[in-house]
Amino acid sequence: MSTNTVVTLNRTIPSGAPTLQDFKVASGSAPSKGELKTGEILVRTLYLSCDPYMRGRLSGRTDSYVASFEAGKPIDGLGVGVVEASASSDFKEGDMVTGPTFKWATRFITSAAGLTKIPSSSGVPPAYFLGVLGMPSFTAYVGTITLCKPKAGETILVSAASGAVGQIVVQLAKARGLRVVGAAGSDEKVQHIKDLGADAAFNYKTVKSLDSAIKEAAPKGIDIYFDNVGGEFLDVALKNMKPNGRIAECGMISQYNATAESAYHIQNLAYVVMKKLTIYGFIVSDYYSTPAYSEFINEVSGMLKENKIKYKMDEISGLENGPQALLDLFEGKNFGKRIVKVSEPSHRL
Amino acid sequence: MSTNTVVTLNRTIPSGAPTLQDFKVASGSAPSKGELKTGEILVRTLYLSCDPYMRGRLSGRTDSYVASFEAGKPIDGLGVGVVEASASSDFKEGDMVTGPTFKWATRFITSAAGLTKIPSSSGVPPAYFLGVLGMPSFTAYVGTITLCKPKAGETILVSAASGAVGQIVVQLAKARGLRVVGAAGSDEKVQHIKDLGADAAFNYKTVKSLDSAIKEAAPKGIDIYFDNVGGEFLDVALKNMKPNGRIAECGMISQYNATAESAYHIQNLAYVVMKKLTIYGFIVSDYYSTPAYSEFINEVSGMLKENKIKYKMDEISGLENGPQALLDLFEGKNFGKRIVKVSEPSHRL
Numbered sequence: 134m135s136t137n138t139v140v141t142l143n144r145t146i147p148s149g150a151p152t153l154q155d156f157k158v159a160s161g162s163a164p165s166k167g168e169l170k171t172g173e174i175l176v177r178t179l180y181l182s183c184d185p186y187m188r189g190r191l192s193g194r195t196d197s198y199v200a201s202f203e204a205g206k207p208i209d210g211l212g213v214g215v216v217e218a219s220a221s222s223d224f225k226e227g228d229m230v231t232g233p234t235f236k237w238a239t240r241f242i243t244s245a246a247g248l249t250k251i252p253s254s255s256g257v258p259p260a261y262f263l264g265v266l267g268m269p270s271f272t273a274y275v276g277t278i279t280l281c282k283p284k285a286g287e288t289i290l291v292s293a294a295s296g297a298v299g300q301i302v303v304q305l306a307k308a309r310g311l312r313v314v315g316a317a318g319s320d321e322k323v324q325h326i327k328d329l330g331a332d333a334a335f336n337y338k339t340v341k342s343l344d345s346a347i348k349e350a351a352p353k354g355i356d357i358y359f360d361n362v363g364g365e366f367l368d369v370a371l372k373n374m375k376p377n378g379r380i381a382e383c384g385m386i387s388q389y390n391a392t393a394e395s396a397y398h399i400q401n402l403a404y405v406v407m408k409k410l411t412i413y414g415f416i417v418s419d420y421y422s423t424p425a426y427s428e429f430i431n432e433v434s435g436m437l438k439e440n441k442i443k444y445k446m447d448e449i450s451g452l453e454n455g456p457q458a459l460l461d462l463f464e465g466k467n468f469g470k471r472i473v474k475v476s477e478p479s480h481r482l
Numbered sequence: 483m484s485t486n487t488v489v490t491l492n493r494t495i496p497s498g499a500p501t502l503q504d505f506k507v508a509s510g511s512a513p514s515k516g517e518l519k520t521g522e523i524l525v526r527t528l529y530l531s532c533d534p535y536m537r538g539r540l541s542g543r544t545d546s547y548v549a550s551f552e553a554g555k556p557i558d559g560l561g562v563g564v565v566e567a568s569a570s571s572d573f574k575e576g577d578m579v580t581g582p583t584f585k586w587a588t589r590f591i592t593s594a595a596g597l598t599k600i601p602s603s604s605g606v607p608p609a610y611f612l613g614v615l616g617m618p619s620f621t622a623y624v625g626t627i628t629l630c631k632p633k634a635g636e637t638i639l640v641s642a643a644s645g646a647v648g649q650i651v652v653q654l655a656k657a658r659g660l661r662v663v664g665a666a667g668s669d670e671k672v673q674h675i676k677d678l679g680a681d682a683a684f685n686y687k688t689v690k691s692l693d694s695a696i697k698e699a700a701p702k703g704i705d706i707y708f709d710n711v712g713g714e715f716l717d718v719a720l721k722n723m724k725p726n727g728r729i730a731e732c733g734m735i736s737q738y739n740a741t742a743e744s745a746y747h748i749q750n751l752a753y754v755v756m757k758k759l760t761i762y763g764f765i766v767s768d769y770y771s772t773p774a775y776s777e778f779i780n781e782v783s784g785m786l787k788e789n790k791i792k793y794k795m796d797e798i799s800g801l802e803n804g805p806q807a808l809l810d811l812f813e814g815k816n817f818g819k820r821i822v823k824v825s826e827p828s829h830r831l
Contacts, residue, residue, distance in 0.1 A: 363751070363752060363755075367751075382754045382755050383755070384755055385751075385752050385755055388752050396749060398747035398748060398749050399747060399748040399749075399751050400745060400747050400748075402712070402716075402734075402748050402751070403712060403734050403737050404763075405731045405761055405763035406712075406731050406732070406733055406734055406763050407763075408763065409763045409764050409765050409768065410761075410763045411760065411761065411762050411763065412754055412759075412760065412761040413760050414753075414754035414755050414756075414757065414758045414759045414760065415758050416758050419758065
């Protein structure tokens with residue numbers, strides 16, 4: 134029986150900085166095929182993702198849309214792994230899978246539901262499925278390509294353009310021959326957006342007028358607006374849309390902490406009629422089971438092979454170093470997308 | 483050479499009630515085939531439409547989205563006719579056509595652009611193309627069917643449900659097995675909506691709370707909202723949409739006369755993200771050249787033949803009676819959709 138390393142949470146941390154002492158890294162015996170119930174699979178973990186949202190899950194809060202970790206139990210998150218045994222008709226031994234229900238363990242048993250099979254034809258390193266081929270990138274693909282159907286020569290505006298989603302929107306749109314205008318909240322981020330290939334970018338916090346900044350960057354108007362922020366930015370964007378424009382409504386982060394008093398009220402929605410706009414609200418999880426997912430994998434894999442897309446990874450080796458890797462992320466010590474390598478993909482592939 | 487009757491405007495009427503003396507009905511010689519320039523057609527008029535918006539065109543105003551009539555010239559509007567001669571590759575002799583550029587004349591020459599060919603397979607009286615098969619009905623079809631793709635068992639909410647567009651939305655949706663909720667601004671209109679088959683209807687002017695009225699009429703929420711009014715009604719509808727709901731954005735009449743101060747500001751747009759809603763702004767003229775137009779003609783023709791759609795027509799005979807027919811409309815003396823019969827369709831069909 135093989136050894137299994139597991140990362141467990143010792144205590145929840147409602148506030149303040151978590152420390153190494155809040156985690157336990159222990160070894161025991163691995164789960165075996167015989168323990169599988171119908172619909173379950175035994176997964177060997179290859180890579181785990183360290184994400185900012187996990188800080189909230191360490192807090193013990195019960196009022197969030199994502200469940201907190203429990204003291205005394207293994208933590209979990211996004212991961213990539215190989216199916217070692219299956220009691221589900223959806224997966225067979227050797228399949229590579231990804232999803233948000235990966236235990237921080239070398240091997241674990243989980244319900245097959247919620248995991249997605251990675252096409253064996255992808256031809257890119259499996260770690261990329263937590264990075265450039267991961268959920269934020271697919272979000273960018275669904276909003277930009279699947280829903281807004283961009284045409285070469287059109288102009289796209291992206292808010293939060295340096296973020297995990299935004300930077301892929303910029304590069305996907307640029308690759309398709311669009312004029313790309315990005316906005317972000319610091320000069321460093323604006324520079325990053327330009328480095329990714331955007332034709333124009335501005336710092337929305339320092340421009341005198343959002344309306345003038347958009348008009349200057351896109352004198353002919355906006356065909357597609359990829360919205361990550363909502364609020365005033367969306368309102369001004371509505372005013373600057375061209376007839377038949379499309380808006381991918383990915384998020385409204387400017388409004389999530391707003392109170393009834395501070396919430397921004399939209400004034401320009403009548404342009405939806407006057408300019409024949411379409412607004413697409415969407416959630417990426419609805420699209421994994423559609424043809425859009427393999428289209429995304431194919432298109433972005435191709436861009437990777439031809440070096441046409443930039444995405445910085447930051448890999449830490451060994452599950453025993455997982456807690457420190459996560460704590461460092463909360464301190465901003467990562468440079469690029471941080472992942473933990475748990476085992477070698479080549480072992481069974 | 484055949485005789486041609488033409489209705490001319492004597493003077494523009496900026497305000498007050500127009501009278502018969504403001505029009506001239508005169509006979510002269512008809513235009514002939516030899517006068518056609520490339521791209522033009524010679525049309526014999528069958529029916530002309532009397533519409534409320536024509537009052538604005540009598541005013542001489544120059545700031546409207548639709549051009550005013552000019553003193554001393556024939557008036558024009560929506561009509562149905564037969565092509566008697568063509569110098570356009572889009573039409574041939576005998577084609578039946580409809581569109582908004584019909585001169586109020588027995589025969590006239592016009593650019594082929596802007597007119598639409600009526601499929602000869604429609605098998606319904608040509609006058610219907612100014613009524614149940616006319617532009618407001620096609621607007622209802624595009625928003626409800628083409629864009630929102632309704633499924634049996636879903637719930638649709640329609641504002642201004644007794645209007646030219648709304649009453650067709652109600653009947654199209656009902657025929658497709660949806661639960662239909664209509665809203666209008668008088669008890670008579672509410673009764674009319676129920677007579678058309680709506681499952682629930684309310685007077686939005688007299689309900690205590692719009693939110694409660696919608697919740698009571700649609701306890702499980704709204705899958706499709708067909709918006710004719712915008713403003714507060716749209717805002718409350720957003721709140722009551724179900725996940726994956728669709729909004730057909732046909733008009734925002736409540737906001738068209740709003741000033742900067744009185745304009746309603748939308749508070750609930752974040753539901754577009756949270757509920758994955760799609761909002762479709764559209765203008766019907768974009769859809770005449772798409773497959774939606776023949777789908778509409780086929781579906782509604784079929785409903786007509788099976789007596790599954792109600793639409794009241796009010797026909798006046800003779801172009802010489804056209805001015806009075808129009809004046810009566812402005813006084814509300816019509817009962818149903820008012821049209822003027824100019825010549826017999828059977829003559830050439």
